[in-house]
Amino acid sequence: MSPGIFEDSKLSKRFYKYFLIGMLVRLALLPFFFQRDLLSTYQRAAETVFAGNMASDFQQILTNIIHSVYLFIIKSIIPAVSDFSPILLDSDSWTSWIGFVSSYNVFTVLALFKGLYLVFDLACMFLILRLSFDDDPEGRLNVFKFWMFNPVVIFVLYIFARHDIIGVFATIIALILAKKDRKYWSIIVLAVAIALRFFPIMILLPLIIYLARSRKDYIALSIIGVSGLAGVEVFSNIYYGKSLIFSLLNxxxxxxxxxxxxxxxxxxxxxxxxxxxxxxxxxxxxxxxxxxxxxxxxxxxxxxxxxxxxxxxxxxxxxxxxxxxxxxxxxxxxxxxxxxxxxxxxxxxxxxxxxxxxxxxxxxxxxxxxxxxxxxxxxxxxxxxxxxxxxxxxxxxxxxxxxxxxxxxxxxxxxxxxxxxx
Incomplete structure (x- = not known):
């Protein structure tokens, strides 16, 4: 967070107003809406947590691990989540969806499932302030406002309920490191983001061009940049006996x-x-x-x-x-x-x-x-x-x-x- 915002009483009041209203909107939407893919994501995580099947989401290994760890934590704390295990382990997509939306505790469990995305959203809304306007507290505050009330952010996370925010979080960290000229760490984190979700690979080339200072840098950063996919590919071939990359390409x-x-x-x-x-x-x-x-x-x-x-x-x-x-x-x-x-x-x-x-x-x-x-x-x-x-x-x-x-x-x-x- 920018100290300049809190040193100015007007800016700090605006910050708290944006934050509280933005959080109110998020919390109001959290328990009520979702697109079917959210249930599919947690069904694959449930395969890992309840059935011990690590291959339940072969094409999104890291994303599945994150959801599996989160599901394990919330089911250990809140018994109602464990009560949903028959639904989560039901392989029939229609009957499991009907069972989920008609459940007595659907609002509670839905809020918990989407709570993971709220955590990453909160992290992103503060991290993104570090990307620009270092000497302009009002500019940073406006960046915060545009994120807090962005219709795409609110829709994708709290109505559509999709997990892309996890990859976005890793990408923002990579960009912050690039801004600080931590070139190798930046590309390493972006490689993790690529392993989480394929889309960060689209900014790999411009990031390498921005960071590289020599021919050696171009070679090293390019190798590191694809290391995330390469690492997951090696693990996939060893553990699952099949190629992740060619599976994705097809x-x-x-x-x-x-x-x-x-x-x-x-x-x-x-x-x-x-x-x-x-x-x-x-x-x-x-x-x-x-x-x-x-x-x-x-x-x-x-x-x-x-x-x-x-x-x-x-x-x-x-x-x-x-x-x-x-x-x-x-x-x-x-x-x-x-x-x-x-x-x-x-x-x-x-x-x-x-x-x-x-x-x-x-x-x-x-x-x-x-x-x-x-x-x-x-x-x-x-x-x-x-x-x-x-x-x-x-x-x-x-x-x-x-x-x-x-x-x-x-x-x-x-x-x-x-x-x-x-």
């Missing part, structure tokens, strides 16, 4: 990166995000004065390009937020576009049907939300639901690309007069 999630493409002739095609990604990297390589704020801007550009050009799930938008909340302080107009992004995202959710729309509210009244007509049948009465959603998906991409343009203009201001490259 999943639909990796194909999301390749989803936007131009088909040329026969087997020849161009993957748009790959093209955009390396154009962004080349731009960063040739940028003058590679300061830390410029690195953060490029991090935002990369993640915005991903959600603009690729098929994505709603929780993936969270990866852009740590970078955006800092840029918001310098470019306030981006805040309005971000809220527009969020509004469009709520329409794009219709893609996935009942699972991510009406079923999210099932703990409140499972019978009502199971049998109420979903959004897709209602839209289909008047127009193609796929076309309807894709119109708004296209606008979402336009907003994201426009935000990239505005951030690129901010790059020019950061590095001084002239274009962002040589």
């Amino acid at each position: 999943t639909q999630h990796f194909n999301y990166i390749l989803s936007a493409k131009l088909d040329l002739i026969i087997h020849d095609r161009i993957f748009l995000f790959i093209v955009a990604y390396f154009l962004i990297i080349f731009s960063f390589i040739h940028a003058r004065k590679k300061n830390f704020d410029l690195l953060l801007n490029y991090g935002a550009i990369i993640y915005l390009a991903y959600i603009a050009l690729c098929y994505f799930h709603p929780q993936y938008v969270l990866w852009a937020v740590p970078f955006l909340v800092i840029i918001f302080v310098r470019r306030r107009q981006l805040v309005y576009y971000h809220w527009l992004q969020f509004g469009l995202l709520m329409i794009v959710l219709i893609y996935w049907g009942d699972l991510v729309t009406k079923f999210v509210f099932a703990p409140l009244d499972h019978r009502f939300f199971i049998y109420i007509t979903g959004l897709i049948p209602i839209i289909e009465r008047f127009y193609s639901s796929a076309k309807f959603v894709n119109i708004f998906r296209s606008i979402f991409s336009a907003v994201s690309l426009w935000m990239i343009y505005l951030i690129y203009r901010d790059n020019r201001r950061i590095i001084g007069k002239g274009p962002a490259g040589d």
